[in-house]
Amino acid sequence: MTFTPTPRTTSLRVPEKLRYDAEEAYAILDEAYICHIGYAADGVPRVLPTAYARIGDTLYFHGSTGSRAFLNGRDNGVDVCVTVTIHDGIIFSRSWFHHSANYRCVMAHGRAYLVTDEIEKWDALAAIVDHLAPGRSEQSRPPTQKELAQTGVLALRLNEVSVKTRSGGPGEDPDDIGLPYWGGEVPLRTVALEPIPDDDTTVPVPAHLTRE
Amino acid sequence: MTFTPTPRTTSLRVPEKLRYDAEEAYAILDEAYICHIGYAADGVPRVLPTAYARIGDTLYFHGSTGSRAFLNGRDNGVDVCVTVTIHDGIIFSRSWFHHSANYRCVMAHGRAYLVTDEIEKWDALAAIVDHLAPGRSEQSRPPTQKELAQTGVLALRLNEVSVKTRSGGPGEDPDDIGLPYWGGEVPLRTVALEPIPDDDTTVPVPAHLTRE
Numbered sequence: 001m002t003f004t005p006t007p008r009t010t011s012l013r014v015p016e017k018l019r020y021d022a023e024e025a026y027a028i029l030d031e032a033y034i035c036h037i038g039y040a041a042d043g044v045p046r047v048l049p050t051a052y053a054r055i056g057d058t059l060y061f062h063g064s065t066g067s068r069a070f071l072n073g074r075d076n077g078v079d080v081c082v083t084v085t086i087h088d089g090i091i092f093s094r095s096w097f098h099h100s101a102n103y104r105c106v107m108a109h110g111r112a113y114l115v116t117d118e119i120e121k122w123d124a125l126a127a128i129v130d131h132l133a134p135g136r137s138e139q140s141r142p143p144t145q146k147e148l149a150q151t152g153v154l155a156l157r158l159n160e161v162s163v164k165t166r167s168g169g170p171g172e173d174p175d176d177i178g179l180p181y182w183g184g185e186v187p188l189r190t191v192a193l194e195p196i197p198d199d200d201t202t203v204p205v206p207a208h209l210t211r212e
Numbered sequence: 213m214t215f216t217p218t219p220r221t222t223s224l225r226v227p228e229k230l231r232y233d234a235e236e237a238y239a240i241l242d243e244a245y246i247c248h249i250g251y252a253a254d255g256v257p258r259v260l261p262t263a264y265a266r267i268g269d270t271l272y273f274h275g276s277t278g279s280r281a282f283l284n285g286r287d288n289g290v291d292v293c294v295t296v297t298i299h300d301g302i303i304f305s306r307s308w309f310h311h312s313a314n315y316r317c318v319m320a321h322g323r324a325y326l327v328t329d330e331i332e333k334w335d336a337l338a339a340i341v342d343h344l345a346p347g348r349s350e351q352s353r354p355p356t357q358k359e360l361a362q363t364g365v366l367a368l369r370l371n372e373v374s375v376k377t378r379s380g381g382p383g384e385d386p387d388d389i390g391l392p393y394w395g396g397e398v399p400l401r402t403v404a405l406e407p408i409p410d411d412d413t414t415v416p417v418p419a420h421l422t423r424e
Contacts, residue, residue: 008256033400034299034313038250038259044220045257047250047295049317083259087246087402092421095353096341097363101246105261129308133398140393141307151309169410177412181352184409186345186421188245190299190402197396198381200389209304209398 008109009162019163022057028106028163029054029084033132037061038081039112052082053127059108059156060115060124077111082156089187093170094179102166102185109160115153124153135208220321221374231375234269240318240375241266241296245344249273250293251324264294265339271320271368272327272336289323292368301399305382306391314378314397321372327365336365347420 001022003009011018029035029052038047052061059082089102115121125148126137143151170183195205213234215221223230241247241264250259264273271294301314327333337360338349355363382395407417 007254008258033302034297034315036248036250036259036295036297038248038257038293040252040257042219044291044321045250045252045293046220047248047259047293047319049248049295049297049299049315051311051313079256081250081257081259083248083261085246085248085261087261090245090344090404092345092348092407093352095355095359096337096349097355097359099263099341099344099348099352101263103246103261107259109256125308129311132302132311133304136304136311137308140305140311141388141391143307143309147307147309169408172410172412176353179353180415182407182409182415182418182421183413184407186407187405188402189405190400192302193399193401195304195394195396195398196381197394198384200384201395203392203394206394209394 003159003161005162006109006160009107009160017164019165020161021163022158022161025106025158025161025163026054028086028104029059030131032084032086035059035061035082035084038083039078051128051131053124053131054158055123055127057158059158060127061112061154061156062125062128063152063154077113078154080110080112080156082108087188088167089185091166091170091185092183094172094176094181094183098170098172098176100166100170102168102187104165105163107162107164108156108158110156110158112154112156115155118148120155121148121153124155125151133208139206139208215371215373217374218321218372221319221372229376231377232373233375234370234373237318237370237373237375238266240298240316241271242343244296244298247271247273247294247296250295251290263340263343265336265343266370267335267339269370271370272339273324273366273368274337274340275364275366289325290366292322292324294320294368299400300379301397303378303382303397304395306384306388306393306395310382310384310388312378312382314380314399316377317375319374319376320368320370322368322370324366324368327367332367333360333365336367337363345420351418351420
C-alpha cells in the first residue's frame, strides 16, 4: 500500500526524497519506542514524547485524561503531527556543510480522536504494552475500571504519512575528497541492557524481556 | 540559574513533576544529538527532527533556507516548541497501567529567529558540528560563501524551559506487589559503534571520534 502524497507530506524543496510506502513506514513505527506528537495548545505548538502502538493503519497514544492533548482531543479531535525518528548514525564529512545524520523518520499528519469504544480502547492499551515487549500484556495485570477511566487513548488514522531516510557515507564535494580529514559514519545503536528487577520481584526474567 | 515557570511550562495536572533548573536542562541538551522542533505551517503542526547546538542560553538549529520552518522564521520569527528526549529505560510493571519509561526531557518554548549576523551564524554552525564530536569543526573545512547562503540558522533564546525526568523502578499499587509478574527496568543506552571510514579516507580515526 502506498500513501497518497498531500501538500503536508511533500517537500517545498526539490532534493528532499520523501517516500510513501506503508510497509516501510510501519516497520519504522514498530521498531521505535517513542514518538514526538505535536499539536497546538492555546495557539502555540507543543511537542511531547509519548509511548504509542500501531494496530493496522491506526496509531494509538495514551496519556492522562487531564493533559492538554487529551482535553483538546475530547470533542472534535486534535490536529497532530506525529514524528518517529530512529537515529542510525552520524555522518562526518570533510566539510562542515556536508555533516549529516543517517536516520529513518516517519511523519504522520491528521486529526487524532479520543477513543470512546471500550473494546478499541482495551485493545489499544494492550498494544501499547506489547509494543514495549511482545507478549507483555498477557504477563501483567489488565486495567481496572478506575484505571481505564484515568487513561485517555488518542487514535490517529494513518493516511497522510511520509517516510524520509538517509543511509550510507558522506556526500562530499569532489574538490574536498583530497582534504586530510576523516570522512565516514559513526553508527549509533539503541541497546537494551540487562533487565534490573525491583526488590519485590520473585520470578525470573521472562522470555519477552530478553530480546535477541 | 532557574527558568521562571510560565503557563506553557507548567502542568495542568498536579502530579507532573516539572523542574526549571538551567544546568540540568543544559546537560540534557548537550548530551542528546537531535531535537524535535514543532511549529505551525499553514495552521497545522509540524514536527521535524533536527540537529542543534547550544551556546550559552541560545539554541541553534540549521536547515535549508527553503524549508517551511526557515521561510516562516525569516521575517518575524517562528513560534516553536523544541523537545529533546533521552530515553533511558523501559519500566515493566505488574499492571498495564504502571508501565512507563525512564527518560530525561527538555521542552523549550519561544519564538525562533533567523540568524542574520554573520559571526553569530558562523559560530552557530561550528557549534552544531562540534556538538556531533567536540573539536570536529577544526578538523573539517569551514563553509564557503555559497554554502553559507544555502544554510539557514534559527536561534531560540532559552528562557521558557521545563525539564521532566523519570528514573528508578516501577511505581506499583501495593495490592499488585504479590502478583507473579516480573517488575523492573530494562535500561536503554545509545552506543556509538566503530567509526566506518569512506573509501577515500586516508587518515586514521581522529581522537574526537573515539568517545570514552
